[in-house]
Amino acid sequence: MxxxxxxxxxxxxxxxxxxxxxxxxxxxxxxxxxxxxxxxxxxxxxxxxxxxxxxxxxxxxxxxxxxxxxxxxxxxxxxxxxxxxxNGEPLPTQPSVPGWVHSVRTAAERAQHLMETQGGNDQLYAALRRLSERRHDVIVLRYLLDLSDEQIADYLGTTQANVRSTVSQALDRLAASLGGRRGAGR
Structure with missing residues (x-):
């Protein structure tokens, strides 16, 4: 060498x-x-x-x-x-609602994306788990890790516009799962 x-x-x-x-x-x-x-x-x-x-x-x-x-x-x-x-080990579980569910709820409500939802934090956590992998990833990256759309786009190999669209779709799904309307009062 x-x-x-x-x-x-x-x-x-x-x-x-x-x-x-x-x-x-x-x-x-x-x-x-x-x-x-x-x-x-x-x-x-x-x-x-x-x-x-x-x-x-x-x-x-x-x-x-x-x-x-x-x-x-x-x-x-x-x-x-x-x-x-x-190995027969139990998969990770959370005995109570994880703190990041509260972060997602607070951020989404602040952005008026989950207005008038009826679900509690347990229901929100369950709804988050039902999201597609990509939608879940975008929600976690944006609201839990507080990454910018540019950073999220880099991680997911997509555009910032696609990130915003995926967030919007994910929030629509969450609101529907919780029996609420997305964007009421926007």
């Missing part, structure tokens, strides 16, 4: 580390929301980071690198849940 090979390798590692520093908070937050366990979330993110590093040169050539890393994270979360099932 020549000296220039080392420099390129170091530069790639620095770029990778900066990329991970930028996205790790969102990755951990999302993994925590799915796995309901801080230690499991951190472990899954570490596994995802190893895979992202293994594919780093390919990811850097991608049009939207964060979306490739996001796909790897979701695969690792799925593998973790599958591993729990195969």
């Amino acid at each position: 020549t000296e220039s090979d080392w420099v390129v390798g170091d530069r790639d590692r620095l770029t990778f580390d900066a990329f991970c520093d930028t996205h790790e908070k969102a990755w951990i937050g999302f993994a925590r929301a799915r796995l309901r366990d801080d230690a499991a979330a951190h472990a899954v993110v570490e596994l995802a980071k190893v895979r992202v590093w293994e594919e780093w040169t390919r990811i850097l050539r991608a049009k939207i690198p964060p979306s490739h890393a996001w796909a790897i994270l979701k695969e690792e979360i799925g593998a973790s849940l599958a591993g729990m099932m195969m």
Whole structure:
């Protein structure tokens, strides 16, 4: 290996580390929301980071690198849940309504998206679980992790307009599930 090979390798590692520093908070937050366990979330993110590093040169050539890393994270979360099932471990449950349900309700009500809904927090949590994977992801990324539409679009490999549309659809579904009307009084 020549000296220039080392420099390129170091530069790639620095770029990778900066990329991970930028996205790790969102990755951990999302993994925590799915796995309901801080230690499991951190472990899954570490596994995802190893895979992202293994594919780093390919990811850097991608049009939207964060979306490739996001796909790897979701695969690792799925593998973790599958591993729990195969080992006979109980899947993560939440004995009470998680705090992020309150965040979603507060943010949605503030935005007048779930006006006049009749459901309580337990019903909202159940309705969130019934959303499609993409709609659920967008709701968690926007309202729990407080990411911008631009950041969400990068993670999901889509446009900001599509993110806004998906949020709108998700909020419509939530309102319908809770027996309310979306946007009353807007």
